[in-house]
Amino acid sequence: MSASSPPPGRPAATNLPVKAATIGLPATTESTCDAGLRRPPWELDALPGYGPGASAGDPGRVPAGVQPPLPAAYRTADATELADRIRAARAALGDRLLVLGHFYQRDEIVAHADFVGDSFQLARRTTERPDARAIVFCGVHFMAETADILSAPDQAVILPNLNAGCSMADMATIAQLRSAWAQLTAVLGDEPDADGRMPLLPITYMNSSAAIKAFCGERGGIVCTSSNAATVLDWAFARARRVIFLPDQHLGRNTGRAAGVPDERMPLWQPREPLGGLTEQQVAHARIILWNGWCSVHRRFTTDQIARARQADPNVRVLVHPECPAEVVDAADGAGSTDYLRRAAEAAPPGSSLAIGTEVTLVHRLAAARPDCTITCLDPVVCPCSTMYRIHPAYLAWVLERLVAGEVVNRITVPDDVRAGSALALRRMLEARP
Numbered sequence: 001m002s003a004s005s006p007p008p009g010r011p012a013a014t015n016l017p018v019k020a021a022t023i024g025l026p027a028t029t030e031s032t033c034d035a036g037l038r039r040p041p042w043e044l045d046a047l048p049g050y051g052p053g054a055s056a057g058d059p060g061r062v063p064a065g066v067q068p069p070l071p072a073a074y075r076t077a078d079a080t081e082l083a084d085r086i087r088a089a090r091a092a093l094g095d096r097l098l099v100l101g102h103f104y105q106r107d108e109i110v111a112h113a114d115f116v117g118d119s120f121q122l123a124r125r126t127t128e129r130p131d132a133r134a135i136v137f138c139g140v141h142f143m144a145e146t147a148d149i150l151s152a153p154d155q156a157v158i159l160p161n162l163n164a165g166c167s168m169a170d171m172a173t174i175a176q177l178r179s180a181w182a183q184l185t186a187v188l189g190d191e192p193d194a195d196g197r198m199p200l201l202p203i204t205y206m207n208s209s210a211a212i213k214a215f216c217g218e219r220g221g222i223v224c225t226s227s228n229a230a231t232v233l234d235w236a237f238a239r240a241r242r243v244i245f246l247p248d249q250h251l252g253r254n255t256g257r258a259a260g261v262p263d264e265r266m267p268l269w270q271p272r273e274p275l276g277g278l279t280e281q282q283v284a285h286a287r288i289i290l291w292n293g294w295c296s297v298h299r300r301f302t303t304d305q306i307a308r309a310r311q312a313d314p315n316v317r318v319l320v321h322p323e324c325p326a327e328v329v330d331a332a333d334g335a336g337s338t339d340y341l342r343r344a345a346e347a348a349p350p351g352s353s354l355a356i357g358t359e360v361t362l363v364h365r366l367a368a369a370r371p372d373c374t375i376t377c378l379d380p381v382v383c384p385c386s387t388m389y390r391i392h393p394a395y396l397a398w399v400l401e402r403l404v405a406g407e408v409v410n411r412i413t414v415p416d417d418v419r420a421g422s423a424l425a426l427r428r429m430l431e432a433r434p
């Protein structure tokens with residue numbers, strides 16, 4: 001069926017059954033964080049904010065682009081028709097197409113992905129398929145930017161819904177970082193000491209814009225992920241007396257604590273306040289200046305939830321992501337990247353009980369794959385990442401069918417003046433060794 005011929009007589013897609021099948025949402029919305037999760041993403045495209053879900057109340061959205069209205073043929077297609085259309089388009093495009101799916105995507109997106117992984121794994125996959133002319137990235141905006149930086153110039157990276165941003169990434173803008181850097185270097189100077197170490201080096205989490213990655217690359221800085229943050233911090237301390245770590249304060253604090261940095265030497269930078277709300281003494285004394293950003297999904301996890309999980313099952317193992325607050329990481333039995341959590345669930349002995357503190361869509365998928373174990377989300381309220389949620393099969397079918405018709409829509413292109421610096425920061429990360 002072509003993109004222009006709506007399916008006569010088909011029921012309109014109601015989003016709830018799709019989500020229920022995908023992330024295990026119950027048939028009612030009592031235990032979800034937002035009744036707006038009933039709405040399909042295209043009803044949210046024209047609205048400000050991030051939409052319903054864990055990021056709904058976060059400040060600082062930076063529009064990634066203007067998502068054009070989705071044609072009615074896609075909005076009204078049911079789940080079966082969309083899956084058929086995606087499969088047909090994939091078959092028509094063959095090896096010219098690479099579809100990447102983040103762990104937090106819905107099952108009906110993951111089902112069509114050539115590779116599923118975290119942002120770092122997917123970025124690497126980008127470099128392994130030079131034959132693919134189009135890379136459709138089912139994730140969020142900063143991931144598609146990274147894929148564009150790492151891929152060849154003649155490969156088009158496509159984000160199915162331009163409104164799929166990341167509220168954490170949007171909590172640090174390039175203007176704020178430039179201002180912070182100018183204020184900090186005015187206090188600390190910008191000359192190396194007798195040992196050749198700089199007074200300050202920037203580390204940015206993968207979850208940041210390409211412009212911020214470029215800023216870091218141009219100042220001797222580096223990118224990190226949740227799986228290599230400790231190695232990257234060591235790398236930076238070998239080259240500088242202190243670092244500014246952005247945008248996730250929790251990953252920065254948890255990594256600093258694990259490296260033995262005391263909390264009082266990790267002050268919190270408030271980007272809207274003069275000198276970040278700090279004194280010059282605090283800045284001078286700091287080892288890690290933490291940016292006041294967070295992941296709204298992982299910030300939901302609490303020590304109370306851990307206590308309740310242990311009360312319900314004394315044998316439960318609690319595993320959390322390092323984007324969780326430090327007291328949650330301290331109280332858990334283990335902490336690590338999304339891929340660490342996935343591997344832990346897959347390797348758990350039969351009969352194990354796990355309570356996992358990460359995005360609920362992934363936890364429900366892990367639970368479905370291990371019926372011989374009890375795997376639950378630490379947060380009893382179902383609250384998916386509202387920006388990952390913006391990628392729906394209707395958008396995937398649309399971008400793929402446009403590709404079949406010879407049209408590239410929703411291409412993510414990192415400007416040339418940003419590409420070199422961000423590639424440098426990413427390359428340093430890939431080459432950093434423990």
Ligand code: SF4
Pocket residue numbers: 055104140165166167168169207295296297298359385386387388
């Ligand atoms: S889970 Fe958190 S860090 Fe990841 S895309 Fe969603 S808001 Fe951003």
